[in-house]
Amino acid sequence: MSLNERITVLVSGYKANPKRLIEDLIHFIFLILGLITVGCVLIITIYLIISGLPAIIEIGPIEFLFGTRWASTASEPAFGILPFILTSIYGTAGAIIIGVPIGFFVAVYLAKMAPRKFKETMQLCVGVLAGIPSVIYGLVGMSVLVPAIRAIFDVPDGASLFAAIIVLSVMILPSVINVSLSALEAVPHEYEEASLSLGATSIETYFRVTVPAARSGIFTAIVLGIGRAIGEAMAIMMVAGNVANMPGLFKSVRFLTTAVASEMSYSSGLQREALFSIALVLFFFIMLINAVLNFLKTRSQKI
Amino acid sequence: MIEGLSTKRKVWCLIMRTLCYISLVIVVALTAFMLLYVLFKGIPNIIENPRMLIETPSVRRGIDGILPDIMNTVYVVIATLIMVLPLGVGAAIYLTEYARNRRVVEIIEFASETLSGIPSIIYGLVGMLLFVQLLGFRTSLLAGSCTLVIMNLPTIMRTTEEALKTVPQSYREGAFALGAGKWRVIRTVVLPTCINGIVTGCILTVGRILGESAALLFTAGLAHRLYGFFEGMANSGATLTVALYVYASERGDFDIAYAIAAILIILTVIINLITTYLGRIMERRNGQ
The missing domain is CATH 1.10.3720.10 (MetI-like)
Structure with missing residues (x-):
C-alpha cells in the first residue's frame, strides 16, 4: 500500500468514527509526554559534550585529565x-x-x-x-x-x-x-x-x-x-x-x-x-x- | 539463646548485635543533633527579630529581612509544580495505560532513572546554558523553575506510576464494559483513584525544591527583592536555601543563616510527616 492510500484509509476511518480520532490524538499527546524524559537526557548529554569538548581538545586531553596544577x-x-x-x-x-x-x-x-x-x-x-x-x-x-x-x-x-x-x-x-x-x-x-x-x-x-x-x-x-x-x-x-x-x-x-x-x-x-x-x-x-x-x-x- | 553454643559463636553474635546498636545510636544521635542544634540556634534569632519575616533586607537602613526569599521560594514551588505535574503525570499515564511496546517503556524508564541520578550542579549548568542563554530567559525564577521541572520529572513520574499500578484492573474493565473510551476511563476512573499518589509526588517535589541550591544558583540568581508572581518570574531571586548559602558562606552572617535553616528544618519535618501519613493511607487501602 502506498503512503497516499494509507492516508486515505486512515482519513475515511476517522470520518466514519470521529471519536477514534480524538482517542488517537490523546494517545499521541501522551506518547510525546512520555518521550520528554528521553529528550531531556539527550539534550543534557549533547549540551555537555558540545560545551565541554572544545576546552579538553584545546588544552589537550592528557594535560587536562592528568595535569596536577x-x-x-x-x-x-x-x-x-x-x-x-x-x-x-x-x-x-x-x-x-x-x-x-x-x-x-x-x-x-x-x-x-x-x-x-x-x-x-x-x-x-x-x-x-x-x-x-x-x-x-x-x-x-x-x-x-x-x-x-x-x-x-x-x-x-x-x-x-x-x-x-x-x-x-x-x-x-x-x-x-x-x-x-x-x-x-x-x-x-x-x-x-x-x-x-x-x-x-x-x-x-x-x-x-x-x-x-x-x-x-x-x-x-x-x-x-x-x-x-x-x-x-x-x-x-x-x-x-x-x-x-x-x-x-x-x-x-x-x-x-x-x-x-x-x-x-x-x-x-x-x-x-x-x-x-x-x-x-x-x-x-x-x-x-x-x-x-x-x-x-x-x-x-x-x- | 540456645544453651551450649560455642564461645566463638556467642562472641560473634554479641559483636554483631553490639555493632547494630552502636550504628543505631549514631543515626539517632545525628538526627536529634541536626534537628535540635539548628532549631536552638535558629529560633532565638527569629524570636529576637520577628520583623525579619516580613521585611525586605536593606543595607542602607540596616534591616535584615527574608520575606523576598520566602516569596521567591513560594513562586518557584508554584511555577515548578504547574509545569511538572502535567508532564510527569502524563508520562506516567503513557507508561501504565497506553504503552504496548516494551522497548519504548524500557527506554523511557532508563531515561527517567538517568535523570534522577544526575547531580543538581549539572542541572544548574545545563539550565544556565539552555534556559538562561539559549532561550533568553536571563537569570530569573522562570529559568530556575524550568531547570527544577527537568530535575523533578522522575519523582512525579515514579510516584504517579506506582499509584496507577495499584488501581485494580477491574475498575478499568468495568468502565470499558459500560462503553467508555480509553481517555474517558483514565479521566473519570483511573486518575481520581490514584490522586493520593500524585499528591505524594507533589509533596516530595516541594521538599526537593525547598532543599535545592546548586541548580538554582546559576539559573535563578541571588537577588533579594520583593516582587509579585509574574514580575518575580522574570527577575532574578534567591530562594530560602540559596539565601542561606549566600548568608553563611559569602557574608558570614550566621544569625540569619540559622534562622532560615530553622524554618527549612521545620518545613522538612512537616513534609516528612505528611508523606508518611499519605503512604500509610495508601498502604491501608491496598491491604483491603
Missing part, C-alpha cells in the same frame, strides 16, 4: 584537573567507608530486630535526615565540625577533605539505609526459617542467610551512595576549604562539583569552557555509576 586565573593559566578527580574519588571512598557500615547495620536492625513502632519512628527519622537541605549540612559543618577538627587534630584550618568526608557520609546514610532495608525485607521468610530450624541463632541467621540473599540490593545501596557522594556540591563547598590542592586528609581541597560551582560566577573564555569540561568529566562518572546500577538491577531481576 589548576591555576585558571593566573597569567600563565594551567588547567589540570587531576587534583579534583582524585579528591572526588578519595572523598567518595571515605564517605562510603564510614557511611556504608553504619547504614548497613541500622538497616539490618530495622529490617529484622526492631519492634514495629520503633521501626516506623526510625523510618521517619531517616526520612527527615534525607530531606534536610544540603546547605544546612554545610552550615552545621561550617560552624561545628570545622572548628572541632581544628581543635581536636591541631591543624591550622579545619576546612578539609576530612570534614567533607564526614559530611558526605552523613548525607549518604539515608539512601544506604532505605535501599538496603527494602532489599533485606524482600528476602523470603522460608530462608530464615530453614536456617533457624537447623540450629542457627537469630543473629547468625540475619547476617549469614538474610544478608547474603539480599546481596545485590545492598550493592545497589552502596552504588547509589557513591552517586550521591560524587554529585554533592553545596554542602562540601562550605566545609572543604575550596583550594585546588592535591588531596590530603587535612588539606583544603576542591571536588569536581565544587570546582564548577566556585568559579562559574566569574569565569570567562577558556576558563569557562574548562569548567564545562569538568562538568563533562563528572557526567561521565555519573553515567558509569548509572551503568553499574542498571547492571545490578537486571542481574537481580534474573535471580
